[in-house]
Amino acid sequence: xxxxxxxxxxxxxxxxxxxxxxxxxxxxxxxxxxxxxxxxxxxxxxxxxxxxxxxxxxxxxxxxxxxxxxxxxxxxxxxxxxxxxxxxxxxxxxxxxxxxxxxxxxxxxxxxxxxxxxxxxxxxxxxxxxxxxxxxxxxxxxxxxxxxxxxxxxxxxxxxxxxxxxxxxxxxxxxxxxxxxxxxxxxxxxxxxxxxxxxxxxxxxxxxxxxxxxxxxxxxxxxxx
Amino acid sequence: xxxxxxxxxxxxxxxxxxxxxxxxxxxxxxxxxxxxxxxxxxxxxxxxxxxxxxxxxxxxxxxxxxxxxxxxxxxxxxxxxxxxxxxxxxxxxxxxxxxxxxxxxxxxxxxxxxxxxxxxxxxxxxxxxxxxxxxxxxxxxxxxxxxxxxxxxxxxxxxxxxxxxxxxxxxxxxxxxxxxxxxxxxxxxxxxxxxxxxxxxxxxxxxxxxxxxxxxxxxxxxxxxxxxxxxxxxxxxxxxxxxxxxxxxxxxxxxxxxxxxxxxxxxxxxxxxxxxxxxxxxxxxxxxxxxxxxxxxxxxxxxxxxxxxxxxxxxxxxxxxxxxxxxxxxxxxxxxxxxxxxxxxxxxxxxx
Ligand SMILES: Nc1ncnc2c1ncn2[C@@H]1O[C@H](COP(=O)(O)OP(=O)(O)OP(=O)(O)O)[C@@H](O)[C@H]1O
Ligand SMILES: [Mg+2]
Numbered sequence: 295x296x297x298x299x300x301x302x303x304x305x306x307x308x309x310x311x312x313x314x315x316x317x318x319x320x321x322x323x324x325x326x327x328x329x330x331x332x333x334x335x336x337x338x339x340x341x342x343x344x345x346x347x348x349x350x351x352x353x354x355x356x357x358x359x360x361x362x363x364x365x366x367x368x369x370x371x372x373x374x375x376x377x378x379x380x381x382x383x384x385x386x387x388x389x390x391x392x393x394x395x396x397x398x399x400x401x402x403x404x405x406x407x408x409x410x411x412x413x414x415x416x417x418x419x420x421x422x423x424x425x426x427x428x429x430x431x432x433x434x435x436x437x438x439x440x441x442x443x444x445x446x447x448x449x450x451x452x453x454x455x456x457x458x459x460x461x462x463x464x465x466x467x468x469x470x471x472x473x474x475x476x477x478x479x480x481x482x483x484x485x486x487x488x489x490x491x492x493x494x495x496x497x498x499x500x501x502x503x504x505x506x507x508x509x510x511x512x513x514x515x516x517x518x519x
Numbered sequence: 520x521x522x523x524x525x526x527x528x529x530x531x532x533x534x535x536x537x538x539x540x541x542x543x544x545x546x547x548x549x550x551x552x553x554x555x556x557x558x559x560x561x562x563x564x565x566x567x568x569x570x571x572x573x574x575x576x577x578x579x580x581x582x583x584x585x586x587x588x589x590x591x592x593x594x595x596x597x598x599x600x601x602x603x604x605x606x607x608x609x610x611x612x613x614x615x616x617x618x619x620x621x622x623x624x625x626x627x628x629x630x631x632x633x634x635x636x637x638x639x640x641x642x643x644x645x646x647x648x649x650x651x652x653x654x655x656x657x658x659x660x661x662x663x664x665x666x667x668x669x670x671x672x673x674x675x676x677x678x679x680x681x682x683x684x685x686x687x688x689x690x691x692x693x694x695x696x697x698x699x700x701x702x703x704x705x706x707x708x709x710x711x712x713x714x715x716x717x718x719x720x721x722x723x724x725x726x727x728x729x730x731x732x733x734x735x736x737x738x739x740x741x742x743x744x745x746x747x748x749x750x751x752x753x754x755x756x757x758x759x760x761x762x763x764x765x766x767x768x769x770x771x772x773x774x775x776x777x778x779x780x781x782x783x784x785x786x787x788x789x790x791x792x793x794x795x796x797x798x799x800x801x802x803x804x805x806x807x808x809x810x811x812x813x814x815x816x817x818x819x820x821x822x823x824x825x826x827x828x829x830x831x832x833x834x835x836x837x838x839x840x841x842x843x844x845x846x847x848x849x850x851x852x853x854x855x856x857x858x859x860x861x862x863x864x865x866x867x868x869x870x871x
Contacts, residue, residue, distance in 0.1 A: 421605035424572045427592040428599045429619035429666070443609045 301499060309476055310484040311503055314461055317392070317480060321399035322457040325407045329456065330449060333411025334437065355405035359465025362401055366470040370397070395471035395478045399460035407456040414448025415441060454515055458508065521583050521673040521706045522548050523569065528578030530564055530730075538564055539730040542578070546708075551700055553717045554710045555753065556727030562710040563602055564730075566676045569708065570599050582674065593622075597674035598667035602710075604659045606651040612638070612662050613647040619670045637669040640695055642688075656683040664692070668699055675700070675707040681716065689713075693720060714756050718742070726750050748867040751794050751860060757824055757835045759860075760800070764793035766861065766870075774832055776809055780856035784871075791870060794860035797824070797837035800852050807851030813844045825850065 301307055336348060354362055371377045372387045381387045388394050418441060426440045442449065464482040471478040473487065481500050488497040523546045530539040539561045546552055554562045567573040569580065571592040580587045587595060598619075607615050616637055620630045638644050641661040651659055660683045667675065680696070681689045697720055700707050711717055717724055718738040726733040726741065726749075734746040745751035751759050765772040766789050771780045773793050811827035811834055818824075823842040827834045827850045836852065844850065861870040 419603070419605065421601050421603060422607060424567075424570075424592070425599070425601055425605040425666075426607070426618065426622075427572065428570055428597065429670070430593045430622035431618075432591075432593055435622065440607060 298495075301495060306475075307496065307499055310479050310481045310500065313392070313395075313476075313478070314480040314482075315507075317395050317399050318457050318461040321396050321403060321460040322453060324396075325400055325403050325456045325460070326449070326453045329404055329407030329452065330411045330442070332408050334415050334441065336408075337412045337415035351408055352405050354401050355409075359402065359463070360469065363398065363466035363469030366394075366398060366401065366466060370394070370470075389470060390472040390474065390478065392471070392477050395463075395467050395480065398466040398470045399463050402463050402466060403456035403459040406459055407452040410448045410452025410455065411445065414445030414452070417448070418444045450518065451515065454511055458511055461504075461507065522546055523674065523706060523708075524579075524581040526579040526581065528565075528568065528575055528580060530561075530568060530573065530576045537576070537730060539568075542730075542732060544725065544732065544735060546706055547722075549700075549704045549706055551697075551707045551709065551720060551722045553721035553724045554708065554727060555712070555714075555717050555724060556733075557753070560727045561730040562727060563678055566599065566678055566708060566710065569595075569674070569676055570597060571595055595674070596672050597676060598670050598672045599676040600660075600663045600667045600678060600680040602678040604651075604663040606659055606662055606666075608651050611648050611650055612643055612654070612665075615651070615662055616643075616665045616669050619666065623670070633669050634665075637665040640668065640699075641665040641692070657685065657688060660684060661692070664696075668703075671703050671705075673705055675705045675709075677707065677709045679710050679712065682712070689716075696720065714754065717754075724754075726753060728753075744869070745794075745860065746869055748792060748794070748862045748869075751862070751869075755796055757797050757837065760795045760797065760832075760834050761862075762793045762795070762832055764791045764861070765789070766791050771859065771861075774809070774830060778808060778856075780859055782861070782870075785861075790864050792862040792864055792867075794862060795854060796858065797835045799854055799858040800834065800836045801854060802836070802838055802842075802851065803853035804851050806853055808853045809851075811850045811852055813846060813848040813850050815846065816842070816844055818842075827852075 332351065336344065367389065368374065369376055370380065370388050372381070372389065377387055377389070388397065422444070423436050423440055426436045431439065462482060463480070464486070467478070467480060468483055473479050473483050481504055485497050485500045485504075488494070488500065525542050525544045528539060528542040529537050531537040542565060554565065556562055564573060568575050571587065571590060575588050582595065607618060610618065613634055616634045617630050620633060635644070638647055641664050643658070643661055643665055646654065646658060651662065654662065660680065664680050667677070677696075681692050684692060693716060709716075709720065721738050723735060723737055724741050725735050728749055734741060734750045741750060741754055745754065748761070752761070762774045764774070766782065766785050768788065769781070770778050771782070771793070772778065809829055811829040813825060813827050814833075815826040816823060818841055821839070823838050823840065825836040825838060825842070825844060827836060834852075836850070862868065863870055
């Protein structure tokens with residue numbers, strides 16, 4: 295019993311949880327913002343090549359995480375154009391850092407937010423937004439006072455799904471951010487390694503933590519409804 | 520104080536056929552204009568172009584001397600009642616009505632005063648805390664109306680604002696809108712399918728068909744001297760009777776029956792369509808022009824509508840009072856020459 299308590303309060307156990315939560319929260323916030331804006335833009339505008347853009351935005355959802363990880367390494371790796379720009383700006387490459395894990399989480403969870411936001415905005419009767427324009431609202435006020443509240447259900451469920459997806463991200467994170475304890479080792483990675491090295495108690499504890507966190511997330515949606 | 524000028528306005532949606540064709544028209548100041556026309560003829564589209572919610576494909580829209588084609592909606596200072604209400608579903612009735620005033624950053628106390636006043640006019644005082652989903656169709660329509668009238672803007676656009684109200688409320692609101700129009704001195708464009716509204720409220724009526732103006736005129740002009748057969752049949756309820764006719768030097772033949780009616784200016788023999796309004800066919804036992812057979816009756820209270828048949832032609836007669844006929848009864852009818860409308864058989868234009 296004592297050893298269990300020791301395990302739970304140990305930094306070995308807690309560290310991946312904090313890292314996972316911090317990554318998922320930051321990635322979630324960023325994804326909610328850019329996913330909402332992208333969803334609104336694509337729900338309201340039509341332009342040449344729109345179908346291609348929409349398909350590209352949805353790609354990370356269907357691609358295997360290893361493909362996403364590979365592409366992230368190619369795009370942001372030490373030798374790439376973007377990678378060198380980041381190195382020049384921050385004095386270190388992004389690959390194998392906490393920020394790489396955030397970026398991987400953003401990429402894989404973005405399609406969920408974007409898709410929910412877009413269908414939420416599409417379901418709004420255009421006349422309601424037009425009525426607000428007639429009433430003197432500018433584009434920003436129409437968006438903030440009419441469109442966002444009317445799409446709020448879709449936005450909230452998109453946000454929660456994205457957060458959950460970011461929390462569960464494994465493959466792309468492992469490839470792009472690596473497994474650095476205390477920096478990029480998230481719960482899913484920790485579970486994988488624990489099983490690999492026969493530490494079944496630790497694996498159980500992390501699995502339990504994951505189930506509790508997921509349960510709380512899903513419960514909040516139900517209660518909100 | 521406001522005048523709207525439409526200069527040869529045309530509109531087509533993405534790549535399609537034009538839905539508005541060469542709409543050219545000028546309102547007078549503070550005029551009450553009513554648009555009528557069959558479903559899909561472009562009435563709502565014109566309203567949306569005035570509001571800046573649809574762009575104008577070609578032509579110019581001028582409000583108070585200023586070209587409006589590229590002015591954003593919020594700067595046009597107009598109010599609009601949408602055909603499907605378009606209420607803000609997440610706001611209460613009060614917030615719906617107040618939204619426009621808030622956008623203009625009016626003072627809270629002023630907003631409250633104006634909202635309460637608009638709610639009183641539209642009979643919504645008891646419903647201010649409700650959400651639109653908890654309202655009946657007629658109540659929602661009144662919220663849409665209140666939202667438009669609360670902002671006393673110089674231009675008022677109304678897309679069938681009374682279509683969902685019961686007869687009594689409709690009469691009452693019709694009166695309110697007319698009074699408001701006078702009091703606020705607005706220029707109003709009003710779309711309706713209701714003939715009574717068109718005839719009683721309009722300074723001038725515009726009759727539209729397939730995106731083209733058929734006629735512009737006062738209710739009286741439109742009714743008495745329609746420009747073509749379409750206007751004649753569209754306006755008037757029940758609809759006008761149309762019979763085959765022939766103009767000859769000694770009189771006009773209607774449905775094969777020679778009459779003594781003639782037109783001074785028509786000397787040459789020609790075929791024509793003869794339009795006779797239902798109320799201009801008179802039941803006349805002593806000196807009938809023709810005797811039709813009664814097919815059906817509708818009693819409207821003050822009037823009776825009789826559907827009858829003569830040869831192979833169906834006739835509609837509107838007679839004052841409560842009459843009783845049975846199917847198959849003979850119906851002696853006559854008419855007066857001054858009410859005959861003649862239309863060219865080919866062009867369907869009126870022959871004056
Ligand atoms: N967004 C749109 N895209 C393409 N065509 C449209 C669009 N909106 C309307 N139309 C077409 O334009 C024409 C005019 O439509 P509009 O809504 O102005 O008719 P209306 O006179 O208001 O009809 P109703 O009396 O049924 O309201 C119709 O043929 C309609 O199909
Ligand atoms: Mg319409």
